[in-house]
Amino acid sequence: MTMDSRPLFGKVALLGIGLIGSSMAHAMRRAGLAAHIAGYARSPETLEKANSIGFADGLHDAPEMAVREADFVVLATPIGAFGELAKEIAPHLKPGAIVSDVGSVKSAVIRDVSPHIPAGVHFVPAHPIAGTEQSGPEAGFPELFDGRWCVLTPTPETNAQAVETVKTFWRRCGSEVEIMDAKHHDLVLGITSHLPHLIAYNIVGTAADLEQVTQSEVIKFSAGGFRDFTRIAASDPTMWRDVFLNNREAVLEVLGRFTEDLTALQRAIRWGDGEALFNLFTRTRAIRRSIIEAGQDTPAPNFGRLRTRKP
Ligand code: NAP
Numbered sequence: 001m002t003m004d005s006r007p008l009f010g011k012v013a014l015l016g017i018g019l020i021g022s023s024m025a026h027a028m029r030r031a032g033l034a035a036h037i038a039g040y041a042r043s044p045e046t047l048e049k050a051n052s053i054g055f056a057d058g059l060h061d062a063p064e065m066a067v068r069e070a071d072f073v074v075l076a077t078p079i080g081a082f083g084e085l086a087k088e089i090a091p092h093l094k095p096g097a098i099v100s101d102v103g104s105v106k107s108a109v110i111r112d113v114s115p116h117i118p119a120g121v122h123f124v125p126a127h128p129i130a131g132t133e134q135s136g137p138e139a140g141f142p143e144l145f146d147g148r149w150c151v152l153t154p155t156p157e158t159n160a161q162a163v164e165t166v167k168t169f170w171r172r173c174g175s176e177v178e179i180m181d182a183k184h185h186d187l188v189l190g191i192t193s194h195l196p197h198l199i200a201y202n203i204v205g206t207a208a209d210l211e212q213v214t215q216s217e218v219i220k221f222s223a224g225g226f227r228d229f230t231r232i233a234a235s236d237p238t239m240w241r242d243v244f245l246n247n248r249e250a251v252l253e254v255l256g257r258f259t260e261d262l263t264a265l266q267r268a269i270r271w272g273d274g275e276a277l278f279n280l281f282t283r284t285r286a287i288r289r290s291i292i293e294a295g296q297d298t299p300a301p302n303f304g305r306l307r308t309r310k311p
Contacts, residue, residue, distance in 0.1 A: 008169055009071040011036040015063050015085055016076035017050050018236075019131060020102045022140025024074065025055035027173040030142045040066040041137075050137040064092040072169070075101035075113070080242040083112035095120045098162045102128055104189065104239070106153040106182035108246035114155075122162035125153045125182065127189070128175060135236040146174035147295060153182040183250075190250035194243055195258060198251070200232035201240070 012028065014021040017039040028034050039056040040063045041047050047059045060066040067073050067089045075082050082101060093099065099121060103109040106125050117123045130148035132139065150170040154163050167177045180188070207218045207226065222230065244251060268276040291297050298304045 004172070005032045007032055007035050008165065008172065009034045011038060011070045012072045012074070013038045013040065013063075013066040013070035014056070014074050014076055015040045015066060015089070016074075016078075016081075017041050017046065017056065017059075017137050018076070018135050019139040019144075020128065021074070021076035022050065022053070022055055022137040023130075023142070023144035024076065024102075024140075024173065026140055026142035027145055029055065031172040031174075033169065033172055034072070038066040038070065046137060053137060055137075055140070063089050067092050067094075067097075069094055071097055072165075073097060073099045075099070075103065075109075078236075078239045078242045079103040079105055079109055079112075079246055080238075082109055083116070086113045086116035090116045090118055093118060093121045096122075098122045098124060098165060100124045100126050100166055102126060104193065104243050105247040106151075106185045110153070110155060110182055122159040124158060124162050124166040126166060126170070127151045127153070127185065128170065128173075129189075129193075130175070133231050133235045135239070143174065145170070148175055149178055150175040151178050151180050151185055153180055153185050155182070186247050186250040187253070190247055190254045194247055194251050195254050197232055197235060197240055198244070198255070199258075200229040203229050204233040 012034040014024060014037065017025070018041075021039065025037050025039065028037060036057045037055070038058040038060060039047075039050055040060045041050065042061065044061070047061060050056055050059055058066070063085055071094065073089065073093065075085055077085065079101075082103060086099070099113070099117060100123070101109055101113065103125075104127060106127060110123075110125055113125075114123055128145055128148065128150040130145050130150075132144075150173075152163060152166060152170075163179075170177050203226070207213070208215060210218075218226070265277070265280070267273070292299045
């Protein structure tokens with residue numbers, strides 16, 4: 001099957017040009033998806049970096065300038081800013097335009113954005129499940145979405161044709177697309193993404209605060225499991241603050257379950273229940289294998305990282 005290479009949109013406005021926004025611009029350029037890509041960020045530093053990389057045709061420090069005449073508008077700032085941004089751009093949206101987003105939480109985004117969307121403009125909430133721990137316009141790259149899932153969470157009121165267009169957009173960016181109810185999305189991502197981040201932030205914080213083990217020992221001996229947690233715990237603080245503030249209910253639900261399971265493990269260790277430990281570790285190993293079989297990670301040891309030695 002050959003991919004369509006015609007532009008899907010005349011003008012696309014990316015409100016937020018960090019890791020996700022800039023990666024979208026690169027992926028759009030690669031697929032020839034837009035005749036004109038406009039970007040918005042607040043700070044001159046971000047705009048200058050974006051300008052020097054050159055992934056946008058126009059850069060703006062005012063969101064209403066970026067969205068003028070745009071056929072597709074994507075909210076790609078941290079989600080705490082979405083409501084205010086939607087309110088600001090609403091009077092400037094082109095009739096028939098599609099507004100979408102990339103927020104990691106969906107119910108709260110629908111709650112904050114939908115009331116500002118004018119009649120005749122279609123809002124299609126979306127979440128590309130792809131990312132790294134890096135942020136900013138220089139962190140983006142065209143392959144970020146290749147082979148990764150993008151979840152769309154339309155409501156029963158969402159225009160079906162607009163959903164189809166956003167589906168086509170993400171497919172041409174390299175993603176596979178799934179449709180899900182927003183509440184279910186928040187629970188699924190609560191366990192697969194938000195809780196692991198919380199655990200990573202917590203374990204790295206605990207290690208940093210341990211009185212009996214010095215900070216330099218933590219850093220020096222971090223070649224084991226701890227190092228992988230530090231990668232996750234280096235993720236953008238603003239983005240992740242907003243995720244936890246906006247997916248409170250689902251995170252608290254999975255955190256409650258996690259705490260119970262952790263207590264069971266604590267008991268198994270205390271009472272020397274090797275069978276319980278062995279059984280769990282066998283089950284979890286099989287899950288890792290399924291992720292690799294599904295093509296969502298590499299089977300190479302240590303995630304395929306090069307074995308570099310410090311000189
Ligand atoms: P990022 O690299 O930190 O970029 C954020 C961008 O938004 C920057 O261009 C920033 O530039 C701009 N911005 C505009 N208004 C802002 C405001 N009020 N507060 C903060 N920044 C503002 O973030 P990202 O990783 O691309 O994440 C963007 C969105 O994608 C988030 O909603 C996140 O939930 C979602 N997402 C992230 C990942 C991931 O792994 N990172 C994955 C999937 C989805 P200025 O600071 O100059 O304004």
